[in-house]
Amino acid sequence: MSASFPTAAASPVAAAAPALRVRDLSVRFGGHLAVSSVDLDVPAGRISGLIGPNGAGKTTTFNAICGVITPTSGQVELGGDDVSKLSTHQRARRGIGRTFQRLEVFSSLSVRDNVRVGLEIRQSWSRRRAAAPQFLAGGAELSADDEVALIIDRLGLVEVAEVPVGSLPTGQARKVELGRALAARPSVLLLDEPASGLDEQESVEFGALLGTLAASGLAILLVEHDIALVMRVCSELSVLNFGQLIAHGTPEQVQSNAAVLDAYLGGGGNDATAVERAAVDAGVNVSDTSWSGPGAPS
Numbered sequence: 410m411s412a413s414f415p416t417a418a419a420s421p422v423a424a425a426a427p428a429l430r431v432r433d434l435s436v437r438f439g440g441h442l443a444v445s446s447v448d449l450d451v452p453a454g455r456i457s458g459l460i461g462p463n464g465a466g467k468t469t470t471f472n473a474i475c476g477v478i479t480p481t482s483g484q485v486e487l488g489g490d491d492v493s494k495l496s497t498h499q500r501a502r503r504g505i506g507r508t509f510q511r512l513e514v515f516s517s518l519s520v521r522d523n524v525r526v527g528l529e530i531r532q533s534w535s536r537r538r539a540a541a542p543q544f545l546a547g548g549a550e551l552s553a554d555d556e557v558a559l560i561i562d563r564l565g566l567v568e569v570a571e572v573p574v575g576s577l578p579t580g581q582a583r584k585v586e587l588g589r590a591l592a593a594r595p596s597v598l599l600l601d602e603p604a605s606g607l608d609e610q611e612s613v614e615f616g617a618l619l620g621t622l623a624a625s626g627l628a629i630l631l632v633e634h635d636i637a638l639v640m641r642v643c644s645e646l647s648v649l650n651f652g653q654l655i656a657h658g659t660p661e662q663v664q665s666n667a668a669v670l671d672a673y674l675g676g677g678g679n680d681a682t683a684v685e686r687a688a689v690d691a692g693v694n695v696s697d698t699s700w701s702g703p704g705a706p707s
Protein backbone atom coordinates (compact mmCIF):
# COMPACT_ATOMS: atom_id res chain seq x y z
CA MET A 410 0.00 0.00 0.00
CA SER A 411 2.76 2.41 0.90
CA ALA A 412 4.26 2.06 -2.55
CA SER A 413 1.01 2.85 -4.35
CA PHE A 414 -0.05 6.23 -2.99
CA PRO A 415 1.17 9.30 -4.83
CA THR A 416 4.37 10.32 -3.09
CA ALA A 417 5.36 13.89 -2.56
CA ALA A 418 8.42 13.42 -4.70
CA ALA A 419 6.14 12.56 -7.62
CA SER A 420 3.94 15.62 -7.10
CA PRO A 421 4.01 18.22 -9.86
CA VAL A 422 4.12 21.00 -7.24
CA ALA A 423 7.16 19.54 -5.48
CA ALA A 424 9.52 22.05 -7.05
CA ALA A 425 7.62 25.09 -5.73
CA ALA A 426 9.25 27.55 -3.29
CA PRO A 427 8.94 26.56 0.38
CA ALA A 428 5.49 27.15 1.80
CA LEU A 429 7.14 27.53 5.20
CA ARG A 430 10.60 28.89 5.76
CA VAL A 431 12.23 29.06 9.19
CA ARG A 432 15.52 30.85 9.68
CA ASP A 433 17.89 30.97 12.63
CA LEU A 434 15.18 29.99 15.12
CA SER A 435 16.30 29.83 18.73
CA VAL A 436 14.26 29.31 21.89
CA ARG A 437 15.73 29.70 25.35
CA PHE A 438 13.97 28.60 28.52
CA GLY A 439 15.90 30.35 31.29
CA GLY A 440 19.44 29.03 30.97
CA HIS A 441 18.43 26.18 28.67
CA LEU A 442 18.75 26.62 24.91
CA ALA A 443 15.97 24.27 23.74
CA VAL A 444 16.22 25.25 20.05
CA SER A 445 19.40 26.64 18.57
CA SER A 446 19.62 28.44 15.20
CA VAL A 447 17.31 26.06 13.37
CA ASP A 448 16.65 26.49 9.64
CA LEU A 449 13.81 24.63 7.93
CA ASP A 450 12.28 24.74 4.46
CA VAL A 451 8.92 23.00 4.10
CA PRO A 452 7.81 22.82 0.47
CA ALA A 453 4.23 22.47 -0.74
CA GLY A 454 3.32 19.06 -2.05
CA ARG A 455 5.70 17.13 0.18
CA ILE A 456 5.95 15.57 3.59
CA SER A 457 9.04 16.81 5.38
CA GLY A 458 10.09 15.08 8.57
CA LEU A 459 11.47 16.61 11.76
CA ILE A 460 12.88 13.86 13.93
CA GLY A 461 15.14 13.51 16.93
CA PRO A 462 15.33 11.90 20.36
CA ASN A 463 13.08 12.87 23.27
CA GLY A 464 13.71 16.44 24.39
CA ALA A 465 15.47 17.38 21.14
CA GLY A 466 13.29 20.48 20.69
CA LYS A 467 10.75 19.32 18.09
CA THR A 468 7.59 20.45 19.88
CA THR A 469 9.27 23.67 20.96
CA THR A 470 10.10 24.35 17.29
CA PHE A 471 6.44 23.79 16.38
CA ASN A 472 5.31 26.11 19.17
CA ALA A 473 7.63 28.84 17.95
CA ILE A 474 6.49 28.41 14.33
CA CYS A 475 2.84 28.73 15.39
CA GLY A 476 3.50 31.67 17.70
CA VAL A 477 2.45 29.79 20.84
CA ILE A 478 5.80 30.79 22.31
CA THR A 479 7.99 33.73 21.40
CA PRO A 480 11.38 32.60 20.17
CA THR A 481 14.56 34.19 21.46
CA SER A 482 15.46 34.93 17.85
CA GLY A 483 14.62 33.86 14.35
CA GLN A 484 12.23 34.32 11.48
CA VAL A 485 9.17 32.45 10.24
CA GLU A 486 7.96 32.99 6.68
CA LEU A 487 4.72 31.66 5.29
CA GLY A 488 4.28 31.73 1.54
CA GLY A 489 7.12 34.27 1.34
CA ASP A 490 5.60 36.60 3.98
CA ASP A 491 7.32 37.22 7.29
CA VAL A 492 4.80 36.20 9.98
CA SER A 493 7.26 36.35 12.88
CA LYS A 494 5.45 39.24 14.53
CA LEU A 495 1.94 37.82 14.09
CA SER A 496 -0.14 36.21 16.84
CA THR A 497 -1.02 32.51 16.87
CA HIS A 498 -4.50 33.06 15.46
CA GLN A 499 -3.19 35.42 12.77
CA ARG A 500 -0.72 32.73 11.68
CA ALA A 501 -3.50 30.15 11.69
CA ARG A 502 -5.56 32.46 9.53
CA ARG A 503 -2.63 32.82 7.13
CA GLY A 504 -2.56 29.05 6.71
CA ILE A 505 -0.61 27.34 9.50
CA GLY A 506 -2.52 24.35 10.84
CA ARG A 507 -1.34 21.89 13.46
CA THR A 508 -2.11 18.94 15.63
CA PHE A 509 -0.71 18.50 19.13
CA GLN A 510 1.50 15.92 20.80
CA ARG A 511 -0.97 15.88 23.65
CA LEU A 512 -4.15 15.33 21.72
CA GLU A 513 -6.36 18.44 21.60
CA VAL A 514 -9.97 17.45 20.93
CA PHE A 515 -13.35 18.19 22.48
CA SER A 516 -13.93 14.82 24.15
CA SER A 517 -17.62 15.29 24.86
CA LEU A 518 -18.42 16.40 21.31
CA SER A 519 -19.01 14.01 18.43
CA VAL A 520 -16.49 13.44 15.66
CA ARG A 521 -18.70 15.51 13.34
CA ASP A 522 -18.90 18.44 15.78
CA ASN A 523 -15.14 18.40 16.38
CA VAL A 524 -14.51 18.75 12.66
CA ARG A 525 -17.24 21.38 12.43
CA VAL A 526 -15.44 23.46 15.07
CA GLY A 527 -12.43 23.75 12.76
CA LEU A 528 -14.65 24.82 9.89
CA GLU A 529 -16.56 27.36 11.98
CA ILE A 530 -13.33 28.90 13.25
CA ARG A 531 -12.25 29.33 9.64
CA GLN A 532 -15.60 30.87 8.72
CA SER A 533 -15.32 33.30 11.64
CA TRP A 534 -12.09 34.61 10.10
CA SER A 535 -13.72 35.57 6.86
CA ARG A 536 -17.12 35.44 5.21
CA ARG A 537 -15.43 35.03 1.88
CA ARG A 538 -15.80 31.49 0.65
CA ALA A 539 -12.41 30.25 -0.35
CA ALA A 540 -12.33 27.37 -2.83
CA ALA A 541 -12.09 23.98 -1.17
CA PRO A 542 -8.62 22.47 -1.24
CA GLN A 543 -7.89 19.79 -3.80
CA PHE A 544 -7.81 16.99 -1.28
CA LEU A 545 -11.51 17.56 -0.60
CA ALA A 546 -13.14 17.80 -3.97
CA GLY A 547 -10.79 18.98 -6.63
CA GLY A 548 -11.45 22.59 -5.68
CA ALA A 549 -15.26 22.41 -5.87
CA GLU A 550 -17.42 24.66 -3.69
CA LEU A 551 -19.03 22.83 -0.80
CA SER A 552 -21.67 23.61 1.81
CA ALA A 553 -20.42 23.48 5.41
CA ASP A 554 -22.28 20.23 6.03
CA ASP A 555 -20.89 18.64 2.88
CA GLU A 556 -17.37 19.74 3.68
CA VAL A 557 -17.52 18.30 7.21
CA ALA A 558 -19.00 15.08 5.82
CA LEU A 559 -16.32 14.84 3.16
CA ILE A 560 -13.48 15.32 5.65
CA ILE A 561 -15.00 12.62 7.87
CA ASP A 562 -15.24 10.34 4.85
CA ARG A 563 -11.65 11.02 3.72
CA LEU A 564 -10.40 10.20 7.21
CA GLY A 565 -12.35 6.93 7.37
CA LEU A 566 -14.47 8.08 10.31
CA VAL A 567 -17.97 7.74 8.82
CA GLU A 568 -18.98 4.88 11.13
CA VAL A 569 -18.08 6.86 14.25
CA ALA A 570 -19.22 10.29 13.04
CA GLU A 571 -21.80 10.71 15.81
CA VAL A 572 -19.69 9.14 18.57
CA PRO A 573 -18.19 11.38 21.29
CA VAL A 574 -14.45 11.58 20.63
CA GLY A 575 -13.65 10.81 24.27
CA SER A 576 -14.90 7.27 23.80
CA LEU A 577 -12.78 6.55 20.72
CA PRO A 578 -9.38 4.83 20.68
CA THR A 579 -6.44 7.23 20.51
CA GLY A 580 -5.70 6.41 16.88
CA GLN A 581 -9.15 7.49 15.74
CA ALA A 582 -9.14 10.53 18.03
CA ARG A 583 -5.90 11.63 16.39
CA LYS A 584 -7.58 11.45 13.01
CA VAL A 585 -10.38 13.63 14.36
CA GLU A 586 -7.80 16.21 15.42
CA LEU A 587 -6.34 16.05 11.92
CA GLY A 588 -9.85 16.57 10.53
CA ARG A 589 -10.34 19.65 12.68
CA ALA A 590 -7.04 21.05 11.41
CA LEU A 591 -7.93 20.29 7.77
CA ALA A 592 -11.31 22.01 8.13
CA ALA A 593 -9.45 25.27 8.66
CA ARG A 594 -7.99 24.79 5.15
CA PRO A 595 -4.30 25.20 6.03
CA SER A 596 -1.54 25.52 3.46
CA VAL A 597 1.04 24.23 5.95
CA LEU A 598 0.25 21.44 8.36
CA LEU A 599 2.43 20.71 11.40
CA LEU A 600 1.77 17.26 12.84
CA ASP A 601 3.25 16.44 16.25
CA GLU A 602 3.38 12.65 16.66
CA PRO A 603 0.08 12.02 14.86
CA ALA A 604 0.72 8.28 14.64
CA SER A 605 1.21 7.65 18.33
CA GLY A 606 -1.44 5.17 19.39
CA LEU A 607 -1.76 3.66 15.91
CA ASP A 608 -0.97 0.00 15.30
CA GLU A 609 1.23 -1.02 12.37
CA GLN A 610 -1.58 -1.41 9.86
CA GLU A 611 -3.17 1.88 10.94
CA SER A 612 0.20 3.57 10.62
CA VAL A 613 0.55 2.33 7.03
CA GLU A 614 -2.94 3.61 6.20
CA PHE A 615 -2.25 6.89 7.93
CA GLY A 616 0.93 7.33 5.89
CA ALA A 617 -1.07 6.78 2.71
CA LEU A 618 -3.54 9.42 3.83
CA LEU A 619 -0.74 11.92 4.47
CA GLY A 620 0.68 11.11 1.04
CA THR A 621 -2.66 11.93 -0.54
CA LEU A 622 -2.89 15.22 1.34
CA ALA A 623 0.62 16.23 0.33
CA ALA A 624 0.05 15.22 -3.29
CA SER A 625 -2.87 17.65 -3.41
CA GLY A 626 -0.49 20.51 -2.60
CA LEU A 627 -0.37 20.72 1.19
CA ALA A 628 3.00 21.30 2.87
CA ILE A 629 3.34 18.85 5.75
CA LEU A 630 5.96 18.95 8.50
CA LEU A 631 5.82 15.68 10.40
CA VAL A 632 7.26 15.09 13.87
CA GLU A 633 7.11 11.40 14.59
CA HIS A 634 8.83 8.68 16.58
CA ASP A 635 7.32 6.01 14.29
CA ILE A 636 10.51 5.79 12.25
CA ALA A 637 9.05 3.30 9.80
CA LEU A 638 6.33 5.79 8.94
CA VAL A 639 8.82 8.64 8.63
CA MET A 640 11.09 6.64 6.34
CA ARG A 641 8.15 5.58 4.21
CA VAL A 642 6.45 8.92 3.61
CA CYS A 643 8.96 11.74 4.02
CA SER A 644 10.78 13.26 1.06
CA GLU A 645 13.40 14.75 3.33
CA LEU A 646 14.30 14.75 6.99
CA SER A 647 15.75 17.27 9.39
CA VAL A 648 17.24 15.80 12.54
CA LEU A 649 17.36 17.67 15.83
CA ASN A 650 19.49 16.76 18.82
CA PHE A 651 19.76 18.94 21.93
CA GLY A 652 18.10 21.76 20.00
CA GLN A 653 20.53 21.70 17.09
CA LEU A 654 20.04 20.47 13.55
CA ILE A 655 22.58 17.70 13.14
CA ALA A 656 21.50 16.42 9.74
CA HIS A 657 19.27 17.20 6.81
CA GLY A 658 18.71 15.14 3.71
CA THR A 659 16.72 12.35 2.17
CA PRO A 660 15.75 9.39 4.36
CA GLU A 661 18.47 7.44 2.55
CA GLN A 662 21.08 10.01 3.49
CA VAL A 663 19.93 10.49 7.05
CA GLN A 664 19.59 6.83 7.99
CA SER A 665 23.25 6.23 7.25
CA ASN A 666 24.50 9.38 8.97
CA ALA A 667 26.79 8.62 11.88
CA ALA A 668 25.75 11.69 13.90
CA VAL A 669 22.10 10.66 13.63
CA LEU A 670 22.78 7.11 14.77
CA ASP A 671 24.89 8.44 17.65
CA ALA A 672 22.11 10.83 18.67
CA TYR A 673 19.56 8.04 18.85
CA LEU A 674 21.91 5.71 20.68
CA GLY A 675 22.81 8.55 23.03
CA GLY A 676 19.09 8.92 23.70
CA GLY A 677 19.26 5.65 25.55
CA GLY A 678 16.97 3.61 23.34
CA ASN A 679 17.15 1.18 20.48
CA ASP A 680 16.00 3.80 18.03
CA ALA A 681 19.24 3.69 16.05
CA THR A 682 18.51 0.08 15.24
CA ALA A 683 14.94 1.13 14.53
CA VAL A 684 16.20 3.77 12.10
CA GLU A 685 18.21 1.17 10.19
CA ARG A 686 15.50 -1.50 10.30
CA ALA A 687 12.79 0.92 9.20
CA ALA A 688 14.98 2.11 6.38
CA VAL A 689 15.35 -1.44 5.13
CA ASP A 690 11.60 -2.06 5.53
CA ALA A 691 10.89 1.05 3.51
CA GLY A 692 13.16 -0.13 0.72
CA VAL A 693 15.93 2.33 1.51
CA ASN A 694 19.43 1.34 0.47
CA VAL A 695 21.21 1.26 3.82
CA SER A 696 24.60 1.01 2.19
CA ASP A 697 24.13 4.44 0.60
CA THR A 698 26.68 6.68 2.28
CA SER A 699 26.25 9.64 -0.02
CA TRP A 700 25.54 11.94 2.93
CA SER A 701 27.91 14.87 2.76
CA GLY A 702 28.08 15.71 6.45
CA PRO A 703 25.94 16.99 9.33
CA GLY A 704 24.09 20.18 8.60
CA ALA A 705 24.59 20.03 4.86
CA PRO A 706 21.47 20.76 2.83
CA SER A 707 20.34 18.19 0.30
Ligand SMILES: Nc1ncnc2c1ncn2[C@@H]1O[C@H](COP(=O)(O)OP(=O)(O)OP(=O)(O)O)[C@@H](O)[C@H]1O
Binds near residue numbers: 463466467468470510
Ligand atom coordinates in the same frame (compact mmCIF):
# COMPACT_ATOMS: atom_id res chain seq x y z
N1 LIG B 1 7.90 25.43 28.77
C1 LIG B 1 9.12 24.94 28.99
N2 LIG B 1 9.90 25.42 29.98
C2 LIG B 1 11.14 24.95 30.19
N3 LIG B 1 11.72 23.97 29.43
C3 LIG B 1 10.97 23.44 28.45
C4 LIG B 1 9.65 23.88 28.16
N4 LIG B 1 9.17 23.20 27.11
C5 LIG B 1 10.15 22.34 26.76
N5 LIG B 1 11.22 22.49 27.56
C6 LIG B 1 12.49 21.76 27.44
O1 LIG B 1 12.99 22.01 26.13
C7 LIG B 1 13.57 20.83 25.61
C8 LIG B 1 12.89 20.46 24.32
O2 LIG B 1 11.59 19.98 24.63
P1 LIG B 1 10.57 19.55 23.49
O3 LIG B 1 9.28 19.24 24.16
O4 LIG B 1 10.55 20.58 22.42
O5 LIG B 1 11.25 18.23 22.93
P2 LIG B 1 10.70 17.19 21.87
O6 LIG B 1 11.76 17.02 20.84
O7 LIG B 1 9.35 17.57 21.41
O8 LIG B 1 10.65 15.85 22.75
P3 LIG B 1 9.61 14.61 22.68
O9 LIG B 1 10.06 13.74 21.54
O10 LIG B 1 9.81 13.93 24.00
O11 LIG B 1 8.24 15.15 22.52
C9 LIG B 1 13.47 19.78 26.70
O12 LIG B 1 14.69 19.78 27.42
C10 LIG B 1 12.33 20.27 27.56
O13 LIG B 1 12.47 19.82 28.89
Ligand SMILES: [Mg+2]
Binds near residue numbers: 467468510
Ligand atom coordinates in the same frame (compact mmCIF):
# COMPACT_ATOMS: atom_id res chain seq x y z
MG1 LIG C 1 7.50 16.74 21.55
